[in-house]
Amino acid sequence: MKKxxxxxxxxxxxxxxxxxxxLCVANISDNSEITGLEMFEEPGEQMDYSQFKVLQVxxxxxxxxxxxxxxxxxxxxxxxxxxxxxxxxxxxLGTNQYAQRVGTYRYTAQNGMGKTVPAVKITYGAE
Numbered sequence: 536m537k538k539x540x541x542x543x544x545x546x547x548x549x550x551x552x553x554x555x556x557x558l559c560v561a562n563i564s565d566n567s568e569i570t571g572l573e574m575f576e577e578p579g580e581q582m583d584y585s586q587f588k589v590l591q592v593x594x595x596x597x598x599x600x601x602x603x604x605x606x607x608x609x610x611x612x613x614x615x616x617x618x619x620x621x622x623x624x625x626x627x628l629g630t631n632q633y634a635q636r637v638g639t640y641r642y643t644a645q646n647g648m649g650k651t652v653p654a655v656k657i658t659y660g661a662e
């Protein structure tokens with residue numbers, strides 16, 4: 536009887552530890568679904584952009600965009616829980632909003648060239 540109880544408790548403990556380990560791994564790699572995105576350990580500088588025009592929305596929900604009418608500059612905008620982007624969307628930052636650089640994004644353009652662009656998040660608060 537005692538051996539049977541130890542066996543069952545061992546199985547239950549193994550299941551609990553497996554779920555705990557999976558939860559820890561999922562929290563560590565929260566951006567693993569975005570291939571090419573490298574996040575900084577701490578948020579970087581605030582960018583001087585006041586508006587963006589979305590070029591393309593990626594499967595992850597992030598958007599490649601041109602800031603401030605610049606056709607040569609591209610950034611990756613990472614949405615928060617409330618943001619959703621669409622192609623050709625114009626995003627104008629309010630007085631209490633700013634774009635903060637949080638990492639870099641590497642991708643291959645349609646012409647086959649590798650590109651690296653800043654990854655930003657639109658945040659709220661005073662500069």
